[in-house]
Amino acid sequence: xxxxxxxxxxxxxxxxxxxxxxxxxxxxxxxxxxxxxxxxxxxxxxxxxxxxxxxxxxxxxxxxxxxxxxxxxxxxxxxxxxxxxxxxxxxxxxxxxxxxxxxxxxxxxxxxxxxxxxxxxxxxxxxxxxxxxxxxxxxxxxxxxxxxxxxxxxxxxxxxxxxxxxxxxxxxxxxxxxxxxxxxxxxxxxxxxxxxxxxxxxxxxxxxxxxxxxxxxxxxxxxxxxxxxxxxxxxxxxxxxxxxxxxxxxxxxxxxxxxxxxxxxxxxxxxxxxxxxxxxxxxxxxxxxxxxxxxxxxxxxxxxxxxxxxxxxxxxxxxxxxxxxxxxxxxxxxxxxxxxxxxxxxxxxxxxxxxxxxxxxxxxxxxxxxxxxxxxxxxxxxxxxxxxxxxxxxxxxxxxxxxxxxxxxxxxxxxxxxxxxxxxxxxxxxxxxxxxxxxxxxxxxxxxxxxxxxxxx
Numbered sequence: 001x002x003x004x005x006x007x008x009x010x011x012x013x014x015x016x017x018x019x020x021x022x023x024x025x026x027x028x029x030x031x032x033x034x035x036x037x038x039x040x041x042x043x044x045x046x047x048x049x050x051x052x053x054x055x056x057x058x059x060x061x062x063x064x065x066x067x068x069x070x071x072x073x074x075x076x077x078x079x080x081x082x083x084x085x086x087x088x089x090x091x092x093x094x095x096x097x098x099x100x101x102x103x104x105x106x107x108x109x110x111x112x113x114x115x116x117x118x119x120x121x122x123x124x125x126x127x128x129x130x131x132x133x134x135x136x137x138x139x140x141x142x143x144x145x146x147x148x149x150x151x152x153x154x155x156x157x158x159x160x161x162x163x164x165x166x167x168x169x170x171x172x173x174x175x176x177x178x179x180x181x182x183x184x185x186x187x188x189x190x191x192x193x194x195x196x197x198x199x200x201x202x203x204x205x206x207x208x209x210x211x212x213x214x215x216x217x218x219x220x221x222x223x224x225x226x227x228x229x230x231x232x233x234x235x236x237x238x239x240x241x242x243x244x245x246x247x248x249x250x251x252x253x254x255x256x257x258x259x260x261x262x263x264x265x266x267x268x269x270x271x272x273x274x275x276x277x278x279x280x281x282x283x284x285x286x287x288x289x290x291x292x293x294x295x296x297x298x299x300x301x302x303x304x305x306x307x308x309x310x311x312x313x314x315x316x317x318x319x320x321x322x323x324x325x326x327x328x329x330x331x332x333x334x335x336x337x338x339x340x341x342x343x344x345x346x347x348x349x350x351x352x353x354x355x356x357x358x359x360x361x362x363x364x365x366x367x368x369x370x371x372x373x374x375x376x377x378x379x380x381x382x383x384x385x386x387x388x389x390x391x392x393x394x395x396x397x398x399x400x401x402x403x404x405x406x407x408x409x410x411x412x413x414x415x416x417x418x419x420x421x422x423x424x425x426x427x428x429x430x431x432x433x434x435x436x437x438x439x440x441x442x443x444x445x446x447x448x449x450x451x452x453x454x455x456x457x
Contacts (some may be wrong), residue, residue: 042332046325051336052401052429053382061096061127063089070257071096071128078223083230083256085289086273087264088423091117091397094199095124097225098139099131101380105225108139111214113205115143115377116365116394121201123382140195143352144210194219199391202396203228211249224250230285231277231398232421262289264399266301266428268434272451273424279447284385289424299428302327304436305448306455312407313440314347316457318354320404320436332432336382339400340375340389341422342366343408343415345373351406352389364389371402392418399427409440419444 003010015023022029063071070082070093084090094110098121101108112118118141125135142150152161198218200206203226211226218224226249262270269316274288308316321340325333340362342348348366355362363384367373380390382400388411392405405422408415426435439448448454 005173006066014056042145042329043325045104045332047335047385049332049334051334051382051385052427057123057127057383059127060129061092061124063096064263066220067093067096067292072101074223075252076219077250077252078218079252080224081226081251081256082259083287084227084259085229085231085287086261086421087270087289087399088259089261090120090229090259091125091201091261093259094201094225094227095121096128096131098197099125099128099133099135100137101197101223102135103130103132107194109147109170109195109198109214110141111147111198111200111206112141112143112397113202113392114396115146115374116390117201117397118143118379136271142413144206148213190388195222197225199225201227202232204230204232205396208249215250226251229287230411231281231287232417232424240400241424260290261292264297264425264427265289265294266426266433267291267302268303269423269426269433272303273420275450276420276423276447278443281420298430300431301426301428301433301435303452304455305451305453306438306457307352307442307445307448308434308438308440308457310440311437312457313406313409314350314354317342317347317351317404317406317438318358320438321355322350322358322360324402324404324434324436328432328434333402333434335387336385337400339395339401339425340387340406341392341395341403341405341425342389343392343406343418345391347406347408348389348391355387355389360387362387362389365391365394392422392444395425396421399425401427401429404436404438405442407439407444409436411441411443415441 003011008382009024009026011020011024014020067089070080074080082090082093098110099109110118110121112121122136122139122141125131125139128135149161150159191319192216196219198214200211200214203211215224254400265273270289270291277288278287304320306316306320317340321338324338325335340348340351342351345368348364349368352362352364352366363380365373365376365380366389367376377390377394380388380394382388382398388400401420403426405419405425407419407422419439423435423437426433435452439445
């Protein structure tokens, strides 16, 4: 303290009460340092400023009149199907409806296909201002296969559950972590627990017979809500919902209730999403996002497209993530608001490794072991202070202000649906949003040139 008083100040209550900053923190008066630079100071701010997600989480959920109507009412039959494009508020309505039903002392089951989406829905549900109760604890949140396993365990049919999958998988690990599309019928599962309401998000990922299994646990005169967006048909199941299947699923006659306006996407990205869907996705599954009428353009977005090769893609993706905060200057893009989305575990791990080489830590869901990947999904949440990285599959329904998406290198219908899902995860912001698409698909280069900035690496 004697040798370096500027670094070890001694102060008392009189200094605090008089707000003598120089006495409490002498270094605040420094105007030059060989250890600090404007670049480093800018980098530190990108780590220390509150993330947009944290600020949003404190605000009550804002819904328009039409959305609130679906949150606070039910149909006469109790069955309702709701569809709409990315960013139209479908998931928010579902989460708010779950919270509203809990406030009415209803027992509620929320089902999704992927695990990570449940974290997002729970975070949204607590923001519904008219809720009453502990939504995280008192609502049952499960992905479909976890619910099936729980049913068997709760009814002492664990061995039957194992036997059910034994024809498909050789090991218990494969059985536990299976992502099954050609599953056997689950209708024979013994069902005991009943719910007043069952709400299903990203319903296009479920098969109709799975929906009918869920109907068995809905109480008489209960409520069933199915929310879907066929444009994000990454598993090729949307066409399973034929008119005949929908008729046999308990829905009365009539069209889907539809949201058409995207409140999440910046206007420039909504336009890019419409052009992408119209060019590359099946026309019978397209549900294009529309901009709110009469809205002023108050949500700027930096849109970058980087065309590269499959071999260079992991390094280019890592560089794109690191470049995003400096490109935001003078705006501050908080590091925890940056999300990287990959089409596969393999390339995701490669990008995470590249970031680690730069000293950047991540919270991610990538692993060569399926069991470990599943565990990581349960721990993936937006409140983590690190850069976040996951698959395009796992980020469905989520949103963020800073986004880097890798399209992969296979030009297939699934890859295109995944790319569309990825670019529609960007969230509008009054300061600015930031999205970078890294593409190793030559077929998308011409489309990429329509973006604000187009690079080849």
